[in-house]
Amino acid sequence: MSDAANKTPAPKIILDLVARFRELEKDYLKGRYNETQLRRDFLDPFFKTLGWDMTNESGHAEAYRDVIHEDSIKIKGGTKAPDYCMRLGGVRKFFVEAKKPSVKIKDEPDPAYQVRRYGWSAKLPLSILSDFQEFAVYDCRIKPKLSDKASNARINYMRYEEYPERWHEIASVFSKDALLKGSFDRYADTKRGMRGTATVDDAFLEEIEKWRNALALEFKRKNPKLSARNLNFAVQLTIDRIIFLRICEDRGIERYGQLQALTAGPKIYERLFDIFRKADDRYNSGLFHFSKEKDRTSSPDELTPRLKLDDKVLKPILKGLYYPDCPYEFSVLSADILGHVYEQFLGKVITLTSSGARAKVEEKPEVRKAGGVYYTPTYIVDYIVKNTVGKLLGSPVNGAEAPVAPCAPAGRLIAEGESSDDPSREGAGRYKKQGTGRIPSPLTPAKAADLKILDPACGSGSFLIGAYQYLLDWHLNWYTTNDAESHAKGKQPKIYRDRRNDWRLTVAERKRILLNNIYGVDIDSQAVEVTKLSLLLKVLEGESEETLQTQQRLFHERALPDLSSNIKCGNSLIGPDFYKGKARGMFDDEETYRVNAFDWQAEFKEIFSRKNPGFDAVIGNPPYVDSEYMKQYSNKERDYCTDTYSSASGNWDLFCVFVEKIHLLSRQHGFASMIIPNKLGSAEYASSIRRLFEKSYSLHTIRDYSKVPIFPVAVYPMVFVSSPTPAKRGHMVLLERMERSGSGEPFIEGSHTLCYEDYFSEEGQPWRIFSQIYEGSPVAKMSKSFPPLQDVAEVLGAATVSEAYEIKNLISEYRGEVSGCLRVVNSGTIDRYQALWETASLRYLGDSYSKPIIRKTALPKLPPKRLRQAQTPKIIIAGMTKRLECVGDTLGIFVAAKSTSIVLPKINIRYLLGVLNSRAVAFYYNSTFGGNRLQGGYLRIGPPQLRMIPIPIIETEDFANEPQHEALVSLVDSMLDLHRKLPEAKTDGERTMIQRQIDATDREIDQLVYQLYGLTPDEIRIVEEATK
Structure with a gap:
């Protein structure tokens, strides 16, 4: 099962067990040597050697013991529950089903079908079938079928003579230590993906949805005056009662086969109610409550006992609940699996056609919009x-x-x-x-x-x-x-x-x-x-x-x-x-x-x-x-x-x-x-x-x-x-x-x-x-020390959804037209300090453009507010990026299309552009709004978040003439000039030189912005580490 290079030698006790079995093999193969003896003599010490506390020597409470030994209550077709349930922290990991050595595990299909039913019904990836003479591992994610051969879904097999040489294959996966280290899960994952996999919850959901459809149609046909609400009530309660009693049968609480026996005669629904009434006498549950009783506040069910239902609906439902036709082992069907099934089941509701004559099953609107129902793990x-x-x-x-x-x-x-x-x-x-x-x-x-x-x-x-x-x-x-x-x-x-x-x-x-x-x-x-x-x-x-x-x-x-x-x-x-x-x-x-x-x-x-x-x-x-x-x-x-x-x-x-x-x-x-x-x-x-x-x-x-x-x-x-x-x-x-x-x-x-x-x-x-939490993060300091962007600029969304479609109808390709047109940009054509209008194509509502514009003749058709914004100096910010990408439009020549924001500054546009494109602001935004992060690390960037960014404004009468303000504006001018020169460079050497100047200027801007925010060397290190 695992790499032979990491072999674990077989312990002496395993060698002794092998020797004992070999010596007395003929006696063990006689039918008189039963499962109980086999478990006590061989399988108990076998799994104890693998680290399992077989007798709860550690004294754990029932909920947390390693191994559950099931009482073997015999029912038609096999035992009621697997012989061993191996658990970690109270959680089932795999079953072991024991057979007496006279059973031919390699070839007989019934034992394999049985252990696979157990494992599949419990939604376990693997389980083991063994009589010590033989050891077989089955993939229990593959839905078992009665016609399957013993070899179906079997992923490993060995005989007892092979245990000394192949012990590592067993211990590296099924020892308690292997499970604690994740080796069992990793091994199970390597075997995933075989054909025929169908989880028990999906299969059982499909089953009871068929019941619902059939019961709804037939209840309505036989009882035409039923309202949609009463029809849902009757169908749901009928299904719940059948499932409850069938689970109780497999747990040994109800007589096994009582529901199946109903299919042998007529008037199944009436005789089913005889069982329901006996259940009321026994359980006192609201599930079976048909008459008023003293000290019970709930109203009895007076509807379903009076209804009529044809045998042709109930007969296949009840017959399909039993071995060998039924793949479900209800004794191991956990509350978690049942809950998962029902959570999905409740996502649909029975409705009536417009005439009210027929029933149909539909997905609830809220479930349809959400794309389904999702169970909490x-x-x-x-x-x-x-x-x-x-x-x-x-x-x-x-x-x-x-x-x-x-x-x-x-x-x-x-x-x-x-x-x-x-x-x-x-x-x-x-x-x-x-x-x-x-x-x-x-x-x-x-x-x-x-x-x-x-x-x-x-x-x-x-x-x-x-x-x-x-x-x-x-x-x-x-x-x-x-x-x-x-x-x-x-x-x-x-x-x-x-x-x-x-x-x-x-x-x-x-x-x-x-x-x-x-x-x-x-x-x-x-x-x-x-x-x-x-x-x-x-x-x-x-x-x-x-x-x-x-x-x-x-x-x-x-x-x-x-x-x-x-x-x-x-x-x-x-x-x-x-x-x-x-x-x-x-x-x-x-x-x-x-x-x-x-x-x-x-x-x-x-x-x-x-x-x-x-x-x-x-x-x-x-x-x-x-x-x-x-x-x-x-x-x-x-x-x-x-x-x-x-x-x-x-x-x-x-x-x-x-x-x-x-x-x-x-x-x-x-x-x-x-x-x-x-x-x-x-x-x-x-x-x-x-x-x-x-x-x-x-x-x-x-x-x-x-x-x-x-x-x-x-x-x-x-x-x-x-x-x-x-x-x-x-x-x-x-x-x-x-x-x-x-x-x-x-x-x-x-x-x-x-x-x-x-x-x-x-x-x-x-x-x-x-985002990443850093001790001594300057985020709180930045927020408390400086005003938010909304105090120094108007921050607006660009086109609304309806406006976006209006703008799309006005966009055309640039063909050397005369001046007066507006260039169109969106998130995909915005970078830091530059619009990629000529260098990157624009995808917009399904169409692609190389140089998209709105011609001068079409400008009057723009929404008036958007036209004014387009012709105003502004900063345009991309709406989905890994850090803020802001471009300045000092000439008023760009239309900001959908998924962007625009900032109309009350202060120097270049000063604000340098601050917003800085690493300090990137750090602040990621730390504060990381919850908006999408797959791939992209952030959704919009006006509500942008308005809150603190902007370092020096409180002086003549802030614009302060040295730091002038220095930042000058650096941004240089940056803009370098970005204009970069696409005009003719050689690789020239482009490399300009790019190096851009990088150096960017670092200078970052250092200056750190000073403006008053960050300490330790705080700067945090920002640099987080944004590298």
């Missing part, structure tokens, strides 16, 4: 949960990474092997002082019950699943490390021992934690149901029919909670005052349902009526919806937000308002954290929310993921953790820059602790965090 969820829920709980799970905080030596990079989540860097909350850092006081389960965790845009529930899992792990760890036996006794035990003698939380305790701690809201009723489904499956994770029955007898209650009081449907941003002063007749039923106004105080009365009201942690990934979309599809809601939220100013994006809202919903000393576009820190439309961060909130940490392709669209994300209380003077913020490793995993490229006032607190201006 698990590592982002985990980071946010650890740094909010983890901080609140105050102690890490089983010694796992503790939450991040902003207390570390300023500007220090993370050392190799050090985690940014090191406990010594703990942040805000309830704290005990400890040196310069602050360590939170750990809670007890009784106090943890008061914590309220919210996702106000919960979607498929990924953040709530992550928070719930963290709470489960924390509680189990607390109980097992604080006199475990005492918590396993009494009428309400918290933990019990399973078949493997490991401690587990009781289902009653898992329910209690869920109901006490987890809350979610989403405007989409289908998303709410999916979140409930995901959480309910998490409650039952690891349970079996036997353990559920035992606990139900003990606790005298049904297995699952009703989540209707925790997970609610509503518009997180729009309250009931939306209708204030408006006649109800203005809104029809459909618009009322679409707006879905939500009263936080009424819906979560206990949370907002307690002392210090609000949620302890508000987390998530809000929708990114721009102003253009809202004006088109939700103008009334946009107007409401503009009137209600401080952050909704200008052409704001919806995520800005969500950021404000989560702070309004958080209680004092609580935490707010989201993944959002890094435009929060740089865009003009986000200036109002930045002002709130300056005045009302405290930032604790920022992780910049600009260099990590989290989403498959051009969104450059960041994660922030903050609190809804103003930052005190001297407050420090931890900034971590993330990079992607060769295997695709994100890692911390560098870390800095930054003073709040220097980087985040300047009246809504962009945060100075998106």
Whole structure:
């Protein structure tokens, strides 16, 4: 598997195992020698030699043990779960499926199909099939088919006699040390790209989308009076119920094959409801709720039991869920994969044709505009949960990474092997002082019950699943490390021992934690149901029919909670005052349902009526919806937000308002954290929310993921953790820059602790965090010491989009016409100090020009404002460059086309031109507006950013006659003269000489501008280093 030059010799224990197997091979090949014996005698020591803690000798909590040995519950076609699940930090890495030696692994297709189903369903790249006699590695990214041969997707095979010579091939990839060093991931990457790859989430999404289409058409055909809203409800709930029960079957909680058995007779839908009603009796979940009950606030489902559905739709759906036809192994289908599938699934909605007679499935408009739905990766969820829920709980799970905080030596990079989540860097909350850092006081389960965790845009529930899992792990760890036996006794035990003698939380305790701690809201009723489904499956994770029955007898209650009081449907941003002063007749039923106004105080009365009201942690990934979309599809809601939220100013994006809202919903000393576009820190439309961060909130940490392709669209994300209380003077913020490793995993490229006032607190201006951070940076000094460009010049955008098309119709090629025409330039034909009008072609709205002009006869057709600007002395600045590129037009002969800015100075144009083209200004711009950087390192440059550049004006009565002013003007004159001479040079020697003079003059200008800004030698070194 790896280069033979780096061979690892086989350890003695492997040689001994090989010798023992060879000696007794005939006995082992007899059918009486079973899998259990094989695992104990050979595979357990085999993988222990590879560094895996096979029996949890290290004493890790269940969530963090190296190896999970699955109970082999036999079902039709094979075992229920793989024999070994090998993990790092609680994350699955690969499966090992064991077979008794009498099985011919090399040739028999069934065992290969089985292990590939496991690995593919769990979305793992590789898995192993072995009976010790044979060792086979399979690429589990290739969708398994029943007709596949044993050799399909097999990427390595060896027999036990080869282990001594080929041990390095195994150890270099599958040892625990190899996984920690990334060798496993690199090896898996080298095998990527084989034909037939199809991820389980994509395939399962395609499957349930087919179900939706078929169910929607048939429900509507058989029940023609169904409205679009009720049709969506019926289809979604039917799919959710089937998936829930099928997963429970593969987990051993429900009788295997009960859904499949329905296909053997008629009236499948009616008999399916018999199973649903039994599930209601057993689980008490809102998923199965068909009659009113005392103490249940949610309304029962009175719609779907009365509907009719033809067998021809349900039969293929139910038959396709079972081995051998089904490629999915539901027992290993994780909540993360299910969430990914549903996130995409929720991007479409069932609508009715104009006649109302037929159903069809369409992409939601906001999804269509965004180019799809994009699921938040698990590592982002985990980071946010650890740094909010983890901080609140105050102690890490089983010694796992503790939450991040902003207390570390300023500007220090993370050392190799050090985690940014090191406990010594703990942040805000309830704290005990400890040196310069602050360590939170750990809670007890009784106090943890008061914590309220919210996702106000919960979607498929990924953040709530992550928070719930963290709470489960924390509680189990607390109980097992604080006199475990005492918590396993009494009428309400918290933990019990399973078949493997490991401690587990009781289902009653898992329910209690869920109901006490987890809350979610989403405007989409289908998303709410999916979140409930995901959480309910998490409650039952690891349970079996036997353990559920035992606990139900003990606790005298049904297995699952009703989540209707925790997970609610509503518009997180729009309250009931939306209708204030408006006649109800203005809104029809459909618009009322679409707006879905939500009263936080009424819906979560206990949370907002307690002392210090609000949620302890508000987390998530809000929708990114721009102003253009809202004006088109939700103008009334946009107007409401503009009137209600401080952050909704200008052409704001919806995520800005969500950021404000989560702070309004958080209680004092609580935490707010989201993944959002890094435009929060740089865009003009986000200036109002930045002002709130300056005045009302405290930032604790920022992780910049600009260099990590989290989403498959051009969104450059960041994660922030903050609190809804103003930052005190001297407050420090931890900034971590993330990079992607060769295997695709994100890692911390560098870390800095930054003073709040220097980087985040300047009246809504962009945060100075998106370029390289330098200790002693002069950016703040430059801003505070000199006036912005807007005080000494008028800064304007060039042509608008509509004007750009008007100008295009007036452009023609220069053919030696008489004077009076205007030359046309845009970003591609602007360089520092010169327009490339004759030397570079101009691309403009699909056409190309060598010497584009607007003839004198066409000038009256120009927009009057643009004509005046063209004929006025000015500076034109390119709109997309790696540093500012400014050209002066002292004669008024250039029209600045689209994607440029123009500056009409109130001071000497050449003085200002020299300043703007200097390295000092390039450094300032990159440091301040790096968040606008696009792929390739290009910066988007526009008037809002340019207006803020500080300009060194000497406050004297006769500034224009000051020596430094005169010197800079003279140098710029020289520079302009040299640029005029350069294209006229006849020989290479002449061109080289002039270019050297240009470079020397440029350096002189830079040195003079440093003096004008008053930069020290150390500050100059920083600028030079950053701009070289």
